[in-house]
Amino acid sequence: MFSCIFISSLLLIAKFVLTFMHVNISKCFYKITEDFHHEGDVVIGAFFPLHTYYTKNKIPHSYLPYYYKDNYLQYNFKNYQYILALVFAIEEINDNPNLLPNISLGFDFYNVRFIEKDTLMNVCFWLTGQGQKNILPNYNCGKSNFATALTGTAWTTSAQIGTLLQLFKFPQLSFGPYDSILSDRGQYSSLYQMASKYTSISLGIVSLMVHFRWSWVGLILPDNHKGNKILSEFREDMERKGVCIAFVKMIPMTWNAYYNKFWENMDETNVIIIYGDIDSLTGLMRNIGQRLLTAKVWIMNTEPHITDYADYFMLDSFHGSLIFTHNYRKSFKISNFIQTVNPYKYPEDIYLPKLWHLFFKCSFSDVDCRLLANCQPNASLDVLPSHILDMVISEESNNIYNAVYAVAHSLHQMHLQEVQIKPHENGEAIAFFPWQLNIFLKDINERDNMSFGGRQKLNAEYDILNLWNLPKGLGQKVKIGSFSANAPEGQQLSLSEQMIQWAEGFSEMWINVSSVQRVIIQIQRRTTVYRKL
Template sequence: MMIGAFFPLHTFYTEKKRPHSAKPYQYLDNYVQYNFKNYQYILALLFAIEEINGNPYILPNISLGFDFYNTKYTERDTLVFTFLWLTAHVERKVLPNYNCKKRNFTAALTGTSWITSAQIGTLLQLFKFPQITFGPYDTILSEHGQYSSLYQIASKDTSLTLAIVSLMVHFRWSWVGLILPDNHKGNKILSDFREEMERNRICIAFVKMIPATWTAYFTSFWENMEETNVIIIYGDIDSLEGLMRNIGQRILTWIVWVMNIEHTITYDNDYFMLDSFHGSLIFRHNYRENFEFTKFIQTVNPNKYPEDIYLPKLWNFFFKCSFSDTNCHVLDKCQTNASLDLLPRHIFDVVMSEESTNIYNGVYALAHSLHQMRLQLLQMQPFENGEGMVFFPWQLNAFLKDIEMRDKRSLEWRQTKDSGYDILNLWNLPKGLGLKVKIGSFSANAPQGQQLSLSEQMIQWPEIFSEIPQSVCSKSCRPGFRTVTQQGKAICCYKCTPCAENEISNETDVDQCVKCPESHYANTEKDHCFPKSVSFLAYEDPLGMALGSIALCLSAFTAFVIGIFVKHRDTPIVKANNRALSYILLITLTFCFLCSLNFIGKPNTVACILQQTTFAIAFTVALATVLAKAITVVLAFKVSFPGRMVRWLVISWGPRYIIPICTLIQLLICGIWMTTSPPFIDQDAHTEHGHIILLCNKGSAVAFHSVLGYLCILALGSYTMAFFSRNLPDTFNESKFLSFSMLVFFCVWVTFLPVYHSTKGKVMVAMEVFSILASSTALLAFIFGPKCYIILLRPEKNSFNHIKKKTRSKQKILLKYS
């Protein structure tokens, strides 16, 4: 049973496909180079066949063999080799539909390029001849209508873009270049890359599509390579041959190449130790390493396989053996221990490659199919006259679709599943070392976040990098900043701007900063939110301590004035200014000073209510008392009454009703306020950075301003009455002082309103306390200051004799001018 093997041992490439004038389908600019690493394909085929032939449980009494054809680049040569194999190459004459030697052909094994497999498949499909391709999986070859007898061993690359992009995300590479073949595979993978990269915010710096014939040193191709430090190369070995050759001849030590192929570069003799591919990362379908194959490689030599025409060339080239004079396939003067495993890894690798693994699995798939078909034919076809079974290759198709290979994976299963990837790191320093070290893996079936596994400490980067390379269009925005996309540029090309007030970003390259909760504040670097400390106008604060001390001192001073008035209660100055009203006013002013203490300290519901009610009632009583004093003077000197008794009753008892009436009106306003919308504890989280200020909210702004408005009306009324009585002949006339006190009171609270509404937090509370103290002090100073001056410093004026003398002198002056 013969297998036809069609794959290249030489590298055939052309620069511009300049056609040959005399030979159709050939070119003038063909180049050929022996690729020693591809010889592993033959050895993998040979190794699998020998294992199967030595296994008594697979195809007993039947031996497998193979015919090998070194496929060239041109379609003509590929089709000629296929016809020669199908017709058993009778003197290189092609006779379609006729097998000259009556050989039992089973299937064709093709690769590595999808183009080669498609060319051969087009011919074999006419005969329904089974074809197994070991090259990269291709969607065109999976079209069962056109290639119904073609089977692909390689796994699909359904998760390759996800795997590569996951690597980009892991290393924070957001600015990468793409080099792809200019064919259907390149277009499809480009679409997949764009979708996956856009989902992960990775930008493509450039896209370069390489035609299959590209091998020239185009200057324009390399112009923008320095824009990024990471470039992804996707394709198959054949389509990227020219590109890889050009890269190998350059010194591009600043680029990390991420590839899906284990490409082999045959290095020319040079004096450079640096290599452009050192530090590259390679994604390869994971598979079990075949250690028996490595042992088999060590036994391979020209003497063991004398029919092999390639082994003598390898021995002659690398082990300096000489050909015999009589036979060019016989070697003389060879090293006794010469073996392929002694060759450098960049020339020949003893570890089975992905393509060789596919060949190995493909041969086993074919053997199992033959075995199953033979068992079926034995049951259906009796042996007569010693004749064997009648076998047609097309009969294998039904079995190839269902058979399981040695690793229990069927062909149909392999065409729909993606087995995951190993990630290899190319160690090629010094140049020629050629080690591929597994540094990680990717499994799309793993849980999210566990798909990519890497051993970063094992990675060797290109020589220019001493740490993990960076590949970004713009430098990362550190925590505390956010990205701002620049118009007309990719999303990865941005500038950094600080987060707004009370917003943070604790990661790099964030689009939007996160606002801290109301109970937290952003630190100076704007990368963390810290809890705000609770604050209020406390007695421990310098401002609170100062205001509290002033309030206590003024209330104490007011009590001192009360004591003076009580001590000198029988003196003319105390009696002359309505002693009872003076006592009421002084006591009320004491409460006015003390009520300001309700605004200092930690607020609570009771304190918030007492702040406004005590302030409103105390000041109402004080202003009503001042109004009563002013009215008393007016009634005494400017109003006529019918009878002395009526005059006494009106002057003595009339002003006394002013205080309760005015107070009751304010109580009514406060009662409505406390019933409908009373003050409550509020928080100010914005005025002072890093603090939440506790304060009392007035509740109803209308009620609060109504209270202040009513006080201003009382002050204005008191000022009017005092102003009218300023020139009346009272020995101790206090009308002028009442006018000044009301004027200052009115100015203080009119100024208070705009300042109050323009301030926040502690300052607002302090402003209200200050207004209370200032207006109360004005009343105390202007009304009782002059009296205390006379009582304490000019006691001679506070006597009845002084009043009599002053009265007589005034009368004499009046008589003199009368």
């Protein structure tokens, strides 16, 4: 099986290497707008992180405060899956005669750059309908058919946007990981989280430790309220199962300030758990990827979003990693839809022309940067490597899909209620204020046991994936097991060990540190503490 994947991946490598050799990056590739729109009777605002700007030397701009001269544009095409999930859900609903009949859904997309000022500015552009023109607070000078806002992935982004939308009781659906701060109804009464708050991931990971008799492991967590909460859960589960913690490293958002201290004591164990959302651990993941580490097994709850993988076969730092992901009983099937997506079908999309230019040798027209020529025949998103655009649906994309259905069902119920009170004339457009949707969305977190459009209960079930590295980043995520907290004791963990590809140089004999070795390490630590005192 592995050899088949390897051979097919080598063929893909040749194709993409030739593509990069012949592509001269056009100036159109670096021309970017912060938004694009798809018309509909009712519009959803989508605030997704797809591109950002970074600076290397922080050279101040001559007349623009808080800006730098050496700004560089960076695309995160992996997150383009969010737009695909959004468009797919909207088209499904628009084609369904039994859901929102005679009413079409559309969307306004705005990029999120992790800078609070820019994020709030885009929200203001959207609310006022002014685009990049002058903003008139509390006035909408354009269309007024907004329904709700989709925000994420970071909880900080949803919190920033929620602070503004809360002023108008404007409904907001967060598609990122569940966060207890966002559940504060006093502060965010109109914010609803699509992710389940119930998790058994610490129990699942610790069960994996017990299965392989890994009794000495490291923990890497974000230095925030979520990291502190999961740390207490890991401590409790590990103590109960007899697993010892070699070290705990809490990673701050400002990774550069912590960089030098991080690698201290990392050689105490070769099994390390990394828990956190990708936004809070981006710097860490990138640094691990750049160091070309081997002989370590990383157990994670999220896949690292790194596009510059090592070219060395089987020597990627994350090769052999084990990833716990939520298992969806019934996920939406998007593969056929993805094969039909192209810049000509969706001319308003600002990212598709850039993907086609970069990977399919298309040339931009001198007249319009969205017009393409001389493209490879049969170009399709589904042939891109997984580190560029993954075809396996992520938890965030699943949440976006379910969020669109939640909005559609709420609009449908509200429309039926209005028709019963006051029948609409044929062809009369639906008219409402966004805050009216809150009554239909307020119990969304209690509907886990129901089929809510595409929404399905997570039921504390996880798939366990093994990350296989291949040259040029053409890796594979292979399901090698599962964990179900609701299964009987002794049957919760299921593994196909023969399918696991371990990290190069990894040895289970080194991992199973004896009790004598652990005592020696603990004595050394105490001696160091006494010396400091």
